[in-house]
Amino acid sequence: MLLEMLVPGNAEVKQRRVALRSDGNILTDNMSARVCFFILLTSGCLRVARSGEPGTIIPPCPTNLSGVPGVPTNVHLTSTNMDLVLRWDPPEGACSGLIYTTMLKSSVTAYTPSCVNVSAHQCDLTTSISIYGTYTGRVQALWGDTRSDWETSDSFVVDKQTLIGPPNVTLLSSGGKLEVVIRDPVFKRTTLKEVYHSVAYNITYWKDGQEDQAKSITQIQQNRLVLDELDPLSKYCVRVQIHTVRNPRPSQPSSIVCETTSSEEETLWLVAVVVFVVMATVVSLVVVLVLKWKSISQFLYPKDALMRHYPEALLEAPPSSGRVALRSMEPAEEISHRVTVEDRGLVEAAESS
Template identity: 55%
Template sequence: CCIVGFSILITVSLCLDLNCTVASELLKRPTNVRLTSHNMNLVLKWDPPEGTTSDMVYTTMYRSSATDYRIGCSNISSFECDFTALKISQYGNYTGRVQALLGEESSNWVESNYITLDTDTVIGSPTVSLSSNGPTLEVTIQDPVLSILTLRDVYNGVTYNITYWKKGQNEKARSIANMQQNRVVLNDLGPRTKYCVQVQINTDKNRNPSQPSNITCESTANAPWVAALVAFVIMAVAVALLVVVVVYWKSISQFLCPKDALPPHFEICMQMFHFI
């Protein structure tokens, strides 16, 4: 009995040592595994394990709250996998995982965070253009292009926050919130002044506003009535001059072309000037 018990202890000890050896031979796992979404795409990203060699590859999987895990990318050497083309739903709740592979060895799977696509995706910045119409500016807003569907297909409520200011006076910026139209006229502006505009998008489901647009600047012009007034004044002056010429034409012509001979001393001077 003692011999049998001793043999069992030796066997258990060897098994424990073997398990420890097997565990230590597992590849190190990828780190900083995160599932991200920008403009409704779905991308799993990770950092390679410490001491990674060029031969290491990765396999990824993803699943929704309604499905089991499915293969995303197999045996790739990059540190991200795009799941967007794999028939994802704009309203789905997803998670992913990644495993490192080197020859016959593999690491444990590393799980990512969960993402609900329509509420967690980062909405990109809109495109803004400005056109001047006298002392007003028309703001035209174009929604960012999404990886699946359009912004208004995904969200029922889309509004715009518009911030504008005189160039160089950011601290005096004014805002228009919750505009539903993508064309807005700013009419409380001064003439012949440069203004800058920036826009962000809000939606009914996404918890965060979009990334802000680039700052776009444009100058206003004079009011149309100013140009009309200037044209009227020029026309009035031209008509007045024409009337004066017609009324006093006889006097003007006599002054320019006198019939009387010049005095003798004027003629002498003119001859001397001509001779010179």
């Protein structure tokens, strides 16, 4: 079995071929290749081919890497339901351990940093955008103190190029009809109707097993539609897509939803049951009212009437403490006795005369 091995050496990478015998011995032209093979094998950096497929050893970036990393490839912006994500692939022939920095600009602003020193190959920019903006992203690779050149994406108009997700569809069976209820996909920012003022739904439906005979209803403005003229007790399937004026691409189609229609006899029977329940409830209430009328009338119109002036007495304001004090300060009744004062000298003179 032959293995291909990349052996780092200063500023260049040397390629050696190593042959393995069936007994596990390593046949190389010199001892250094054998040592390198052992190190790579034990460190987990060796990928060995099986069943005759060629194998390649992809080592991590050496610590003494010189030069500048290559630029990232396939840099592009994507959007689903009004988000915005910058994506890229590693540089050609890149070793592991690279990190990346991204920047974003709009048609009216300069580049600003977004994701810094990340190891992933994507950067979510949703919180940095306007729903009607035009944006361009760029990314560079970093290893230690070295940086690659910037690689720039194409410009991206979010509301015109975003991929609208599938709507949610529910079917309600009523007699020989089906009501289609449509819910818009959930946007990362705002809602479908706020971004697109002209939204239409295209509904395709067919009898189960007869998709080749499907019928379509286009340019529906409402979220609800009744499909009539259907066969009773038959299973029908529905699929819905959203179309807008600003975005030339239709939405992703909804999941196929199926429902069975009922018969008209079942609908009439259900109506009859509902009417019967309502009438029975009304009759029961009337019977209870007649039987309990005496108790109800006594409660509403009691025989013992309240005092005529009782409401007025309740509404009259109670006397304040000041008025009570003034009333209690009325003058008390005076008690007097007649008193006669006589001069004793005058009395004695009157008696001697």
